[in-house]
Amino acid sequence: MSDCQSCSSSCGEGGTCPGQAKEPIDKRGVGRFVAVGSGKGGVGKSTTTALLAVAMARRGCRVGILDADVTGPSIPKLLGIRDPLVGTVAGMIPPASAKLGIRVMSVNLLLDDPAKPVVWRGPLIANLLKQFWNDVEWGNLDYLFVDLPPGTADAPLTVMQSLPLDGMVLVTSPQGLAELIVEKACHMAGMLDVPLLGVVENMSFVRCPGCGQELDLFGPSHVAKLTERFSMPLLGRFPVDPTLALLCDSGRVEDYGEAERLEDLASALEASLAGSPVKGAC
Numbered sequence: 001m002s003d004c005q006s007c008s009s010s011c012g013e014g015g016t017c018p019g020q021a022k023e024p025i026d027k028r029g030v031g032r033f034v035a036v037g038s039g040k041g042g043v044g045k046s047t048t049t050a051l052l053a054v055a056m057a058r059r060g061c062r063v064g065i066l067d068a069d070v071t072g073p074s075i076p077k078l079l080g081i082r083d084p085l086v087g088t089v090a091g092m093i094p095p096a097s098a099k100l101g102i103r104v105m106s107v108n109l110l111l112d113d114p115a116k117p118v119v120w121r122g123p124l125i126a127n128l129l130k131q132f133w134n135d136v137e138w139g140n141l142d143y144l145f146v147d148l149p150p151g152t153a154d155a156p157l158t159v160m161q162s163l164p165l166d167g168m169v170l171v172t173s174p175q176g177l178a179e180l181i182v183e184k185a186c187h188m189a190g191m192l193d194v195p196l197l198g199v200v201e202n203m204s205f206v207r208c209p210g211c212g213q214e215l216d217l218f219g220p221s222h223v224a225k226l227t228e229r230f231s232m233p234l235l236g237r238f239p240v241d242p243t244l245a246l247l248c249d250s251g252r253v254e255d256y257g258e259a260e261r262l263e264d265l266a267s268a269l270e271a272s273l274a275g276s277p278v279k280g281a282c
């Protein structure tokens with residue numbers, strides 16, 4: 001937690017000051033800690049988080065996903081994980097494991113009924129997110145992806161301040177509104193000193209099943225403006241793909257067949273991360 005006594009601000013927020021310097025946090029056995037955020041909800045942030053994890057797991061990397069979207073957790077559903085988790089006597093919780101060995105922690109794996117909503121105020125959610133890092137036996141991982149809650153409010157702020165992030169991947173879609181809101185998330189990352197690793201444009205186009213032509217379902221892309229403005233790379237573009245939607249709905253996102261697109265995504269992220277030394281690279 002930050003120390004308000006050492007801060008010149010009079011915001012009265014009690015430990016959530018965005019401008020305050022972060023104390024270094026031990027990354028334990030995690031090589032790369034990557035947050036995935038969007039600003040706007042519904043653009044495919046969780047799907048992209050899962051695809052990033054799948055791309056790295058297919059390369060033989062040890063991968064985890066910390067589902068920080070406490071009020072809208074969807075990672076277990078995407079990966080077909082249903083069994084609730086049980087803590088050990090020592091108070092630590094082993095994460096769940098998906099088909100490719102992707103380790104997962106999500107609030108939905110702690111609820112008796114995953115359909116019940118988590119109706120908690122900000123401080124409770126903030127504490128849970130810290131426990132997801134401190135009290136989970138993640139073990140040694142090459143990549144830990146964090147599916148951030150949408151927006152720029154309390155919960156994403158807590159994650160970005162209390163986890164040892166190497167950087168953040170932004171997910172957007174071609175709609176003007178999504179681009180505008182993702183800019184806010186970019187500014188937030190800048191305020192918190194979290195490096196922007198790049199942007200993934202999801203739902204970029206739809207391929208005509210008849211002639212194969214790419215159609216701009218949501219209008220022309222604005223992603224080049226975004227990458228230029230914030231000096232970050234475009235990590236990948238994903239089409240609106242009914243097969244992907246079906247795989248997500250049936251908990252089989254790990255079976256997504258676009259091997260080349262996923263490999264390109266993994267390479268682009270790896271290149272973006274290449275600036276700083278890797279611990280436990282796969």
Ligand SMILES: Nc1ncnc2c1ncn2[C@@H]1O[C@H](COP(=O)(O)OP(=O)(O)OP(=O)(O)O)[C@@H](O)[C@H]1O
Binds near residue numbers: 042072074203249
């Ligand atoms: N490229 C795509 N093609 C087809 N369907 C997609 C694609 N990307 C995401 N979807 C579908 O869109 C829905 C929303 O995706 P997802 O949950 O990843 O969004 P989100 O941004 O994480 O949402 P929230 O902000 O509510 O957490 C899901 O049903 C998912 O299967």
